[in-house]
Amino acid sequence: MKQGLFITLEGIDGAGKSTHAQALAEALQAAGHALVRTREPGGTPLAERLRGLALEQGQEMDGMTEALLMFAARRDHVRAVIAPALAQGRTVLCDRFTDATFAYQGGGRGVSWQALAQLEQIALDHDLMHGQMHNGASHKANNERGAEPADCGQAPRPDLTLWFDLPPPQAARRLQGARLPDRFEAQPLAFFEAVRSAYARRMAEDARRFVRIDAAQPAPAVRRAALAALQERGWIGPAG
Ligand SMILES: Nc1ncnc2c1ncn2[C@@H]1O[C@H](COP(=O)(O)OP(=O)(O)OP(=O)(O)O)[C@@H](O)[C@H]1O
Numbered sequence: 001m002k003q004g005l006f007i008t009l010e011g012i013d014g015a016g017k018s019t020h021a022q023a024l025a026e027a028l029q030a031a032g033h034a035l036v037r038t039r040e041p042g043g044t045p046l047a048e049r050l051r052g053l054a055l056e057q058g059q060e061m062d063g064m065t066e067a068l069l070m071f072a073a074r075r076d077h078v079r080a081v082i083a084p085a086l087a088q089g090r091t092v093l094c095d096r097f098t099d100a101t102f103a104y105q106g107g108g109r110g111v112s113w114q115a116l117a118q119l120e121q122i123a124l125d126h127d128l129m130h131g132q133m134h135n136g137a138s139h140k141a142n143n144e145r146g147a148e149p150a151d152c153g154q155a156p157r158p159d160l161t162l163w164f165d166l167p168p169p170q171a172a173r174r175l176q177g178a179r180l181p182d183r184f185e186a187q188p189l190a191f192f193e194a195v196r197s198a199y200a201r202r203m204a205e206d207a208r209r210f211v212r213i214d215a216a217q218p219a220p221a222v223r224r225a226a227l228a229a230l231q232e233r234g235w236i237g238p239a240g
């Protein structure tokens with residue numbers, strides 16, 4: 001079975017990811033993709049509990065602790081949801097993934113890029129599917145046959161990342177009064193400037209995977225730009 005597509009949405013809080021995720025999902029489904037929509041931190045019962053801890057106002061923790069929580073949640077999410085779906089040929093549309101940890105915990109909190117790269121490797125590439133394979137068979141049964149697929153221990157990486165890029169003051173204006181801020185949304189503008197710069201660094205390091213969407217445009221133009229990225233790859237039809 002051909003591995004499915006893995007698409008992630010990134011950007012600072014209030015950039016418009018959730019607003020445009022629905023149109024992207026509808027376009028992918030209309031083009032015949034068997035779609036799994038999910039988010040980070042979250043996507044499994046355990047990861048949603050970790051999300052609650054990480055986002056809860058008043059719950060103090062340092063940047064490395066945040067990063068460890070994010071990667072713990074991510075490992076569970078990838079093992080239980082993302083890797084199995086991709087192995088079944090499904091398309092996964094995920095609101096945030098590892099880039100967010102580099103942006104928020106790296107850029108925002110100052111955790112070293114190198115430490116995050118090491119955590120990524122340990123959390124996602126260390127015997128990821130231990131005890132189960134992507135198709136549900138056990139490693140043990142496979143070992144008894146003397147064979148183990150090469151990709152059993154490694155997490156999939158996104159095929160495409162849409163970075164909704166918006167100046168933090170504009171994002172703050174959009175979020176004002178929209179909802180009660182969580183622990184991240186309550187951060188000052190300087191935090192989000194640092195997060196935004198870190199997204200730019202991630203894009204510079206892996207330019208082929210990223211498409212930057214100018215999220216400062218009116219919503220219909222943002223939607224068109226996001227759909228165009230899928231159309232250019234032949235993943236949806238010209239009408240979206
Ligand atoms: N292009 C746009 N122009 C004006 N307002 C917008 C635009 N896109 C989204 N909004 C509004 O901005 C607010 C934040 O959008 P949204 O919730 O989609 O952001 P988000 O990136 O998902 O944020 P978070 O990551 O914090 O969940 C919403 O009230 C939404 O209606």
Ligand SMILES: Cc1cn([C@H]2C[C@H](O)[C@@H](COP(=O)(O)O)O2)c(=O)[nH]c1=O
Binds near residue numbers: 096098102104
């Ligand atoms: C994956 C991930 C997320 N965060 C932060 C970014 C946001 O402020 C929240 C998630 O809220 P959203 O409304 O679902 O966007 O979590 C982070 O700091 N690090 C991460 O790895």
